[in-house]
Amino acid sequence: MEYNLHTHTYRCRHASGADREYVEAAIEAGCAVLGFSDHCPQFFPTDYYSHFRMFPEQLEDYVRCVSDLKREYASDITILLGLETEYYPEIFGRLTEFLRPYDLDYMILGQHFIGNEYDAGSFFSGSHGDDDKERLRLYAEQTIEGLETGLFTYLAHPDISECSDDGYYREQMTRLCKRARELGIPLEYNILGYVNGRSYPSERFWRIAAEVGNSAVLGADAHSPSALLNVGAYEHCLNKLRSFGISPLSFDELKIIKPDFGSALDG
Ligand SMILES: [Zn+2]
Numbered sequence: 001m002e003y004n005l006h007t008h009t010y011r012c013r014h015a016s017g018a019d020r021e022y023v024e025a026a027i028e029a030g031c032a033v034l035g036f037s038d039h040c041p042q043f044f045p046t047d048y049y050s051h052f053r054m055f056p057e058q059l060e061d062y063v064r065c066v067s068d069l070k071r072e073y074a075s076d077i078t079i080l081l082g083l084e085t086e087y088y089p090e091i092f093g094r095l096t097e098f099l100r101p102y103d104l105d106y107m108i109l110g111q112h113f114i115g116n117e118y119d120a121g122s123f124f125s126g127s128h129g130d131d132d133k134e135r136l137r138l139y140a141e142q143t144i145e146g147l148e149t150g151l152f153t154y155l156a157h158p159d160i161s162e163c164s165d166d167g168y169y170r171e172q173m174t175r176l177c178k179r180a181r182e183l184g185i186p187l188e189y190n191i192l193g194y195v196n197g198r199s200y201p202s203e204r205f206w207r208i209a210a211e212v213g214n215s216a217v218l219g220a221d222a223h224s225p226s227a228l229l230n231v232g233a234y235e236h237c238l239n240k241l242r243s244f245g246i247s248p249l250s251f252d253e254l255k256i257i258k259p260d261f262g263s264a265l266d267g
């Protein structure tokens with residue numbers, strides 16, 4: 001693995017291992033670049049708080065620890081400070097305001113929920129149901145809006161959402177893929193999804209991405225240091241992506257977007 005920009009830490013409460021262990025695993029795996037992109041805090045206006053992300057008060061420590069490791073391991077590996085963030089329109093302004101003082105290297109968009117997560121009508125992007133067509137449409141729409149903020153280096157697990165109607169799936173995912181291509185934002189082939197037998201990476205999604213001509217990256221979505229050492233899974237995913245006619249971008253080809261919160265503020 002040349003690089004991995006999708007790495008979590010224990011702060012999100014569903015990943016394990018010390019930050020340093022991820023760095024050492026990445027070095028052992030031959031990575032030249034390791035990006036930390038833990039689940040970012042969110043600012044919900046009610047008592048609701050999601051269990052799968054760090055708290056706002058943990059960000060300071062996250063930034064300091066990753067920055068310290070960056071300096072300490074500078075001669076062995078390039079470490080980048082990032083976050084995996086949802087785009088929740090109602091509370092995004094508050095989030096960008098909070099993140100502004102921090103010197104983040106990049107962010108990736110991981111649209112786990114549609115709506116604002118805490119409010120009525122919100123739903124998990126990967127859930128199915130009778131209304132799955134409408135859910136897929138809303139997923140495409142909100143994800144595109146998120147990409148259009150210009151803050152994201154790539155789109156994590158773009159194929160998290162599904163719908164049983166094949167024609168409709170093609171229509172909505174073509175729309176998402178085309179917009180990502182226009183914006184020059186690569187799509188992630190998610191290795192964790194393969195390892196855990198999730199619905200993504202999705203064959204039909206990647207056939208569409210190949211037709212549209214999207215660029216792609218492989219992301220370990222590491223929730224433990226050992227995930228970075230799973231060479232079998234990495235190679236399987238690399239070959240799979242190539243079988244669709246897509247070669248993942250090398251690190252030099254990938255455009256890292258440093259978040260500019262000044263231009264993205266929407267209140
Ligand atoms: Zn996670």
Ligand SMILES: [Zn+2]
Nearest residue numbers: 084110156157
């Ligand atoms: Zn994710």
